[in-house]
Each structure stands twice: as structure tokens, then as C-alpha cells.
Amino acid sequence: MTVPTTGRRERKKAATRQKIADTALRLFLEHGYDAVGIRDVAAEADVAVTTLFSHFASKEALVFERDDDFEQRLTRAVTDRAPDEPLIPALRREIHALVRHCVADDAAPIWGMIVASPALREYEESMRLRHAQSLAEALIAAPGLSRSATACRTIARFVIDAYALAREAGDPQAAVDEIFEMIEAAWKAAGQAPNGPRNGRSGAGG
Amino acid sequence: MTVPTTGRRERKKAATRQKIADTALRLFLEHGYDAVGIRDVAAEADVAVTTLFSHFASKEALVFERDDDFEQRLTRAVTDRAPDEPLIPALRREIHALVRHCVADDAAPIWGMIVASPALREYEESMRLRHAQSLAEALIAAPGLSRSATACRTIARFVIDAYALAREAGDPQAAVDEIFEMIEAAWKAAGQAPNGPRNGRSGAGG
DNA sequence: TTCAAAACACTAACCGCTAGTGTTAACGTC
DNA sequence: GACGTTAACACTAGCGGTTAGTGTTTTGAA
Structure with a gap:
């Protein structure tokens, strides 16, 4: 099999990050940015709040991901x-x-x-x-x-x-x-x- | 007696506002902006936290008073x-x-x-x-x-x-x-x- | 004197965010 | 394959800014 350029760990990390970002954007667009709390996003993405903040520096950074x-x-x-x-x-x-x-x-x-x-x-x-x-x-x-x-x-x-x-x-x-x-x-x-x-x-x- | 251009109430309000601003600036310069909390400023100015926020929209606004x-x-x-x-x-x-x-x-x-x-x-x-x-x-x-x-x-x-x-x-x-x-x-x-x-x-x- | 508005106070809590402390999973190496 | 290292992740608590809700007092006016 071909050697993956990224290990499993990095892929999992990227997947978690993407899942958080996608979940956040969906919730924000559904209910409005101010109506959705960090705890909501974390719960919906099924991660802890601290995990969320290890991927994104702030709530706003969830929107300006790229x-x-x-x-x-x-x-x-x-x-x-x-x-x-x-x-x-x-x-x-x-x-x-x-x-x-x-x-x-x-x-x-x-x-x-x-x-x-x-x-x-x-x-x-x-x-x-x-x-x-x-x-x-x-x-x-x-x-x-x-x-x-x-x-x-x-x-x-x-x-x-x-x-x-x-x-x-x-x-x-x-x-x-x-x-x-x-x-x-x-x-x-x-x-x-x-x-x-x-x-x-x-x-x-x- | 002459009619004052500003009533006692307005003067008192302005005095409270000024006292808060002066106290805040003094504490900020003494100990650093981040080291001084809103509760510190309110206590030192001898007002309630809610009173402080009725005069200033945010902590930062205390600095940019004018x-x-x-x-x-x-x-x-x-x-x-x-x-x-x-x-x-x-x-x-x-x-x-x-x-x-x-x-x-x-x-x-x-x-x-x-x-x-x-x-x-x-x-x-x-x-x-x-x-x-x-x-x-x-x-x-x-x-x-x-x-x-x-x-x-x-x-x-x-x-x-x-x-x-x-x-x-x-x-x-x-x-x-x-x-x-x-x-x-x-x-x-x-x-x-x-x-x-x-x-x-x-x-x-x- | 009476009344309405406004300043002020107090409690309690929300919300974004972080420190501290584990626990688990992946990777490199022997 | 066992082992140690590293990094991702979780959990609890809590801090600091800010606000809602609910009075209380002061003030200016009727």
C-alpha cells in the first residue's frame, strides 16, 4: 500500500477540526451567530469545550476558518x-x-x-x-x-x-x-x- | 436664584461618570489594564458594577472616554x-x-x-x-x-x-x-x- | 404633596475562555 | 512486540466581562 503523506493521528486531528468547523457553521447559519454558544457547538460536535479551543483560538475563528x-x-x-x-x-x-x-x-x-x-x-x-x-x-x-x-x-x-x-x-x-x-x-x-x-x-x- | 443650565441630577451623573473614569485610568496605569478587573474599578470608585456599565458600554470604553x-x-x-x-x-x-x-x-x-x-x-x-x-x-x-x-x-x-x-x-x-x-x-x-x-x-x- | 423618571444597588447568572489534571491513542524505536 | 514519548482529548472549576431582573433612592416637575 502507498505510504500516506499524513499519519493516522494527523488525519484524525484534521477530521476533528473539520467536524467542529462544519458543525459550528451549520448551527450559526441555522440559529444565528449570537444565539449559539460555544457549549452548544462543542456538544453538537461531540467534543469537549477545551478540545474546541485547542483547534480554534476563539469563537470568531470558527467562522473565518480559512x-x-x-x-x-x-x-x-x-x-x-x-x-x-x-x-x-x-x-x-x-x-x-x-x-x-x-x-x-x-x-x-x-x-x-x-x-x-x-x-x-x-x-x-x-x-x-x-x-x-x-x-x-x-x-x-x-x-x-x-x-x-x-x-x-x-x-x-x-x-x-x-x-x-x-x-x-x-x-x-x-x-x-x-x-x-x-x-x-x-x-x-x-x-x-x-x-x-x-x-x-x-x-x-x- | 438663577436657573442652572444643568440640574443637580445631571451634575451628579456627570460627577459619577467622571469619578469612575478617573478611578479606572488611575488603576489601569498603576497596575496594568489586564491586571485590573471591572469589579476592582467599581469597588474603588464606590459604585456597583451595574452602575459602571450604565455609564460605559465596556471596559475598553473606560480608556477611550473622550x-x-x-x-x-x-x-x-x-x-x-x-x-x-x-x-x-x-x-x-x-x-x-x-x-x-x-x-x-x-x-x-x-x-x-x-x-x-x-x-x-x-x-x-x-x-x-x-x-x-x-x-x-x-x-x-x-x-x-x-x-x-x-x-x-x-x-x-x-x-x-x-x-x-x-x-x-x-x-x-x-x-x-x-x-x-x-x-x-x-x-x-x-x-x-x-x-x-x-x-x-x-x-x-x- | 404627589408622581414619574432616572440613577443607583444587589443578586444571580450567562458566556467566552483558560488552568490544571488526567486519560487515551498513535508513533518511533529497540 | 514491549516501551516510552508525544499529542489529542476530556473533565472540573473557575475567572472576568457583561446583562437581566428586581428593587430603592434621589430628583425634577405637576
């Missing part, structure tokens, strides 16, 4: 782009894809649940802050951008803002385009800052 | 500016002042406490979201800007970002200037958006 994707996709859009591809269009493409995926019909109930719960909205906001920070680090580390660290951090925030704003807009895809026109202009302006670029070699950058 | 100022100052910077004053420089001045006030020496201990506590940082982040939204509404309602609602919401976020980023920068005042160069460019670009302005009369705006 948020690592977001962070990685953004930083990879920076690091893995073609050597001659400008920065901002690459980010714009990625945000377009993320928004599209997020506004898709199958994600609508989950998104509605998040919007309806202040706790979940706040949690997502702090998630976005983390994403902006890791994107900022990727930008600062990227070669050839010729922008200051402050400019990189600023653009990172702006890009995350674009994602958040677009999702709330009537026409999300059009909003992405409109906001990225502004981001493009901001990025160009940062290249002409009086204090000058401090990151990488000289050049137009991006 | 956040209404922030919101009002920003929106007033938009609505109360001279009729011919461009928008972005007015906002830049206000952010400069707010950052200066926030980095001042007497606010340093409080700021350090906030940075040291994840709960407080998260709370402040959600506060900023509210501020961005009210600023966005002020921008959308402002006459003569000739920008789309999406552009207004975007610039509002960018301005709040500038505040947050500048405070974390090595030279906050310089960071405000650098970021506002980018914001100015973004604002101008929004005036030339292909979908065109939808808000207010035609004109350069800002």
Missing part, C-alpha cells in the same frame, strides 16, 4: 509576479479575484451572518489589519520598488481598504477599479516624495 | 473650513494636530498602555472604523467636492489610515506629510475617474 489563504494570496501577488510586471495592477487583479470570490452566491449567507454580528465584523477588521501588515512587509522586502517604508505601509493599508470598501459597494468590481485608480496615483506620488525613496535602487518602481 | 472629540474634529474640519479652502490640506492640518496631541508627553503613558493591550488596540481599530464612516458621510454631504460616494468613502479611510500609520512611525509629523502627498494624488485621480463624478456640481473639487 483566512490564511487571504494573507498568502496577497503577499504572493507581490512576490510571485512577473519580474517586469508593475506592482499595482498585480494587486488590483488579486483584489478583483478576492472580491469576486467573496461576493459569490454560495458565500452570501456567511457574509450576511458576518455583517449581522458586530463581534464578527470587529474580528474581521482586526484580521484585515494583520493582512495589511504582512502585505506591508512584503512590499518593503520587495526589490526595485524604490519607495519608503512609510509609503509601502500606506499602500498596503489602501489595498486592504479597497477590498473592504468594494465588498460594501453596490457594484463591487467597479468599485475595485475606481479605488485602484486612486491607489495608482498615490503610489506614483510616493515615488516623487520630497524626502525621496529609501527602499531599493532608483527607478520608477512598481 | 473619543467623540476625534470624530467631531474630523467632520468639522470638513464642514467648517473656509468656503474656498481645499479639502485635503484642511484634513492634513487636522490630522497633524491630532497626531501631535496624541504623541504628546502627557499622553505617552496612556498610549503605551493601549499599545500593550491587544484588547485595547482592537477596540481602537473599531473606533477608527466608525470615525472613517462618519467622515465619509461628511464628505458625501459636503457641497462642491464633485467626487463619487465611493471616492469619498475611500478618502475617508485613507485619512484615518494616515492617522494610524503616522502614530506608529518614527517621525509622526513627517509621516503625516508623506502620506498626505499620496492622499492628495489619490483625491485628484478620483476627480478624473472614467465613470465621472456623481456628487455635487462640476469643478475641480477639493
Whole structure:
């Protein structure tokens, strides 16, 4: 028989984690996020409360189970782009894809649940802050951008803002385009800052 | 006897509120935010826990007692500016002042406490979201800007970002200037958006 | 004087979350 | 195959923030 890439233990752990996440999402969508307690989820998934919290850091994390994707996709859009591809269009493409995926019909109930719960909205906001920070680090580390660290951090925030704003807009895809026109202009302006670029070699950058 | 503008009841209420806030801040600074419980604050202020929560919505709100100022100052910077004053420089001045006030020496201990506590940082982040939204509404309602609602919401976020980023920068005042160069460019670009302005009369705006 | 509203208090509890302490199952190794 | 190590899981208790429910007192007004 073939050698499994994962041992039985890891598979069981992943199964338990998935069972908890699935159970939680089902209960949340059935009865509402606030109406379902951690003890309910644990009982329905047939695990102890402590076990639940060994898999998920918080109740909100049960909803945003796959948020690592977001962070990685953004930083990879920076690091893995073609050597001659400008920065901002690459980010714009990625945000377009993320928004599209997020506004898709199958994600609508989950998104509605998040919007309806202040706790979940706040949690997502702090998630976005983390994403902006890791994107900022990727930008600062990227070669050839010729922008200051402050400019990189600023653009990172702006890009995350674009994602958040677009999702709330009537026409999300059009909003992405409109906001990225502004981001493009901001990025160009940062290249002409009086204090000058401090990151990488000289050049137009991006 | 003269008619007091505020009755005894209102004065007593304000006094109780202030006593709670002062006691809380003192205890937080003495022993650390996480080391002081709500029950400690209530006991020290000589009120019941329920009374404390009738004055403040949460433990974090005890620290950000005066956040209404922030919101009002920003929106007033938009609505109360001279009729011919461009928008972005007015906002830049206000952010400069707010950052200066926030980095001042007497606010340093409080700021350090906030940075040291994840709960407080998260709370402040959600506060900023509210501020961005009210600023966005002020921008959308402002006459003569000739920008789309999406552009207004975007610039509002960018301005709040500038505040947050500048405070974390090595030279906050310089960071405000650098970021506002980018914001100015973004604002101008929004005036030339292909979908065109939808808000207010035609004109350069800002 | 009387009344309604509002501030305040007290009890009791809910809820998210964690520490401490096992118990069981899987893996590596001899 | 026995053995020790590790990690997943369970259970009890409890902490800290927050609220509901139920009065009691103060205050401003009729």
C-alpha cells in the first residue's frame, strides 16, 4: 500500500477540526451567530469545550476558518509576479479575484451572518489589519520598488481598504477599479516624495 | 436664584461618570489594564458594577472616554473650513494636530498602555472604523467636492489610515506629510475617474 | 404633596475562555 | 512486540466581562 503523506493521528486531528468547523457553521447559519454558544457547538460536535479551543483560538475563528489563504494570496501577488510586471495592477487583479470570490452566491449567507454580528465584523477588521501588515512587509522586502517604508505601509493599508470598501459597494468590481485608480496615483506620488525613496535602487518602481 | 443650565441630577451623573473614569485610568496605569478587573474599578470608585456599565458600554470604553472629540474634529474640519479652502490640506492640518496631541508627553503613558493591550488596540481599530464612516458621510454631504460616494468613502479611510500609520512611525509629523502627498494624488485621480463624478456640481473639487 | 423618571444597588447568572489534571491513542524505536 | 514519548482529548472549576431582573433612592416637575 502507498505510504500516506499524513499519519493516522494527523488525519484524525484534521477530521476533528473539520467536524467542529462544519458543525459550528451549520448551527450559526441555522440559529444565528449570537444565539449559539460555544457549549452548544462543542456538544453538537461531540467534543469537549477545551478540545474546541485547542483547534480554534476563539469563537470568531470558527467562522473565518480559512483566512490564511487571504494573507498568502496577497503577499504572493507581490512576490510571485512577473519580474517586469508593475506592482499595482498585480494587486488590483488579486483584489478583483478576492472580491469576486467573496461576493459569490454560495458565500452570501456567511457574509450576511458576518455583517449581522458586530463581534464578527470587529474580528474581521482586526484580521484585515494583520493582512495589511504582512502585505506591508512584503512590499518593503520587495526589490526595485524604490519607495519608503512609510509609503509601502500606506499602500498596503489602501489595498486592504479597497477590498473592504468594494465588498460594501453596490457594484463591487467597479468599485475595485475606481479605488485602484486612486491607489495608482498615490503610489506614483510616493515615488516623487520630497524626502525621496529609501527602499531599493532608483527607478520608477512598481 | 438663577436657573442652572444643568440640574443637580445631571451634575451628579456627570460627577459619577467622571469619578469612575478617573478611578479606572488611575488603576489601569498603576497596575496594568489586564491586571485590573471591572469589579476592582467599581469597588474603588464606590459604585456597583451595574452602575459602571450604565455609564460605559465596556471596559475598553473606560480608556477611550473622550473619543467623540476625534470624530467631531474630523467632520468639522470638513464642514467648517473656509468656503474656498481645499479639502485635503484642511484634513492634513487636522490630522497633524491630532497626531501631535496624541504623541504628546502627557499622553505617552496612556498610549503605551493601549499599545500593550491587544484588547485595547482592537477596540481602537473599531473606533477608527466608525470615525472613517462618519467622515465619509461628511464628505458625501459636503457641497462642491464633485467626487463619487465611493471616492469619498475611500478618502475617508485613507485619512484615518494616515492617522494610524503616522502614530506608529518614527517621525509622526513627517509621516503625516508623506502620506498626505499620496492622499492628495489619490483625491485628484478620483476627480478624473472614467465613470465621472456623481456628487455635487462640476469643478475641480477639493 | 404627589408622581414619574432616572440613577443607583444587589443578586444571580450567562458566556467566552483558560488552568490544571488526567486519560487515551498513535508513533518511533529497540 | 514491549516501551516510552508525544499529542489529542476530556473533565472540573473557575475567572472576568457583561446583562437581566428586581428593587430603592434621589430628583425634577405637576
